[in-house]
Amino acid sequence: MGCFPLKFRNTRNAQVLASIPGQQLDEYDVIVVGSGAAGMTAALTAKKRGLNVVVLEKSEYFGGSTARSGGAIWLPNNSVILDAGVPDSPEQAAIYLSQVVGPDVPIERQQAFLEQGPKMLDFVMDNSPLRFRFLKNYSDYYPNLPGGLDIGRSIEPVQVDANRLGTEKHKINRPYISIPSATVIYSSDYKWLSLAGVNIKGLATAFKCTMAALKAAALGQKPLTMGAGLTAGLRLGLMDAEVPVWFNSPLVDLAQDGDGISGVVIEQNGVRCTIRARKGVIIGSGGFEHNAEMRNEYQQQPINTSWTVGSKDNTGDGIRAGAKIGAALNLMDDSWWGPTIPVPGEPYFCLSERSLPGGLFVNKHGKRFVNEAGPYCEVVHIMYKQDRSDDGSEIPIWMIVDQKYRNRYFFKDVPGRFPIPKLWYESGVVKRAKSLQELAQDIKVPADTLQATVIRFNGHAKNGLDEDFGRGNNMHDRFYTDPAVKPNPCLAPLEKGPFYAFKMVPGDLGTKGGIVTDAKARAMRSDGTVIKGLWAAGNASSAVMGNSYAGPGSTLGPAMTFGYIAANNIADS
The missing domain is CATH 1.10.287 (Helix Hairpins)
Structure with a gap:
């Protein structure tokens, strides 16, 4: 029996479907698994190259973690940033990326991303309503490295009208950053x-x-921006190209023909069925951040699926299916990390709060251990590195701020001077005390050490120079800061009580390990041979960023690019 979109499941029999023009549904040139940025870019490319393609989506919503994200795309030398006057060049970008990712990512994959990324973006703009704007001054995450840019290389989508999606405007996956309906942000x-x-x-x-x-x-x-806008624009491109998306169709397995892949096995309404792929299958099904078994197997403890903001349906289906037929896996121990507050209901991935002046991080010994404003992925790497000690876990850590900080700045969606929700206190993610000594008791760190840490930090703040960790020494650190604070907008003393402590854990935007691919996005075995008929992109594949993070949108830029590369490689083969 063939598989059919659910809207046809209640027809009297499959013969009805066969009589509908264009509804021969059990075989396609290309099958794309997943409707995030990687999957939809791949599907759009395949269709425009003349291939018959279908997108299979596990959930009832499209967009995956892309729809939940901020929508930034890191893409050196793309036409949008060049038109904005960004002084980028292929040589400069190649030097920077190689410095960031190191020798563990093959240079051929780095080159493929840098060469094909700008072409991908122009293709997307030519074949969808998406337009983009330069994220000016959101610097590369390591701007002081050779080739790094203080001004940045990232872009974001211009708003898209959700009404153009018709009934599917209600099928966009929910963002993790709540946006008030009365604003366009x-x-x-x-x-x-x-x-x-x-x-x-x-x-x-x-x-x-x-x-x-x-x-x-x-x-x-009904304007959509950030990840929702990116997702909506790609979906509109698919709709215009008449590319079908099957919802509630999770991947169960890959179908094999000899030593290659001939299609996929999916499940609809409890029924398993096979769809054949004449030319290839592209896995773009996301990571495994919500699979506790896989996280416990591959990643360092402590780890918790409730700390991620990735899409809840990302349970590693594509990665496991690839591994089952012999695909090599890499970077499974890593994620797109960030310091996160485990707020009840949904974790909060911290961006601006840890860079603003008047706050610092301490471990269980009451000591600073990191540049709080550093790249979020690196901060968590350091959290885990210091956690490998003989005297118990260093996680969670605590962010300490004073009342002056709370009076001046938003924290999550709580404006300055407004009370922190009672539930935060009841859940233990926030502590409040009149003095540092009392706060130390509440978070169980040595009071004398915490006091000494704050005194030393205050001295650095007044001098404008963090002598311990260099906070504020580059443009990345200074992006989410307060320009009114002098001499260093990242640093202000903690002096005015009461004092607050916010619990921080190693959260993430998603996992970054998965199927090993080559420069053409083809799935590889551990012996270096290609698995015929299988491609992978996005968080289902091993990240071209390696263990690092080049700049804002280092997830989406490569995801879209390698989806584009995969589809073109299939069309060319």
Whole structure:
């Protein structure tokens, strides 16, 4: 029996389907598993190259973790940043990327990303309603490395009207960053919105976001930005190209023909069935962040599936199916990490809060151990590195701030001077005390050490130089900061009680380990041979970023690029 989209499942028999033009549904040239940025870019490319393609989506929503994200795309030398006057070059980008990822990622894969990324973006803009804008001054994460850019290389999607999706506007996966319905917010706005209570540009940004929403409402539009906007634009491209997306169709297995892949086995309404792929299968099904068994097998403890903001349906289906037929796996111990507050209901992945002046991180000994404003992936790597000690776990760690910090800045969605939700206190993720000594008792760290740590930090803040960890010494650190604070906008003393401690754990945007692929996105065995008929992209594949993170959008840029590469390679074969 063939597999059919669920809207046809209740027809009297499959012969009805066979009589509908274009509904020969049990065989395609290309099958794409997953409807995130990698999968939809791959499907759009395959269709425009003249191939018959279908997208299989596990859940009832499309977009995966892409729809939940900030939507930034790190893509050196793309036409958008070049038009904006960014002084990038292929040589400069290659030097920087090689410095960031090191020798563990084959140079051929790095080159494929850098060479094909700009072509992918132009293709997407030519074949979808998506347009992009430069994320000005959101620097590369290591701007001081050779080839790094203070001004940045990242872009984000221009708003898309959800109404163009028709009934599917309700099928976009929910973002993890809650956006008030009365605003239109871009990723670049968050820097200033966190300062809206103390900075004229922050206030102006809040006004701009509100006015943009009012304008859209007057035009009858429902604007989507960030990851939701990116997802909607790609889906509109697929709709215009008449590429079907089958919802509620999880991957169960890969079908084999000799030593190659001939299709997929999926499940619909409890029934398993096989779809044949004449030319190839592209796995873009995301990572395994919500698979506790896999995380416990591959990743360092402590780890918890409740600490990730990745899509809840990302349980490693494509990775496991690939491994089952002999695909090599790599980077399974790593993720797109970030310090995260395990807020009840859904964790909060911290961005601006840890860079703003007037806060610091301490371990269980009451000591600082990291540049709090550093790249979020690196901060968690350091959290785990220091956790490998003989005297018990160093996780969770605590972010300490004073009342002046709380009066000035948003924390998550709580404005300055507004009370922190009672549930946060009841769950133990926040502690509040009149003095540092009392706070130390509450979070079970040595009071004398915590006091000494804060005194030393305050001295650094007043001098504007973090002598221990160099916080604020580059443009990345200074992006989410308060320009009114001098001499270093990352640093301010903690002096005014009461004091607060926020529990921090190693959260993530998703896992970054998966199927090993070559420069053509072909799945590889451990002996270096290619698995015929199988390609992979996005978080289902081993990341081209290796154990590092080059800049904002280092997940989505490669995901879309290698989806594009995979489809073109199939079309060319």
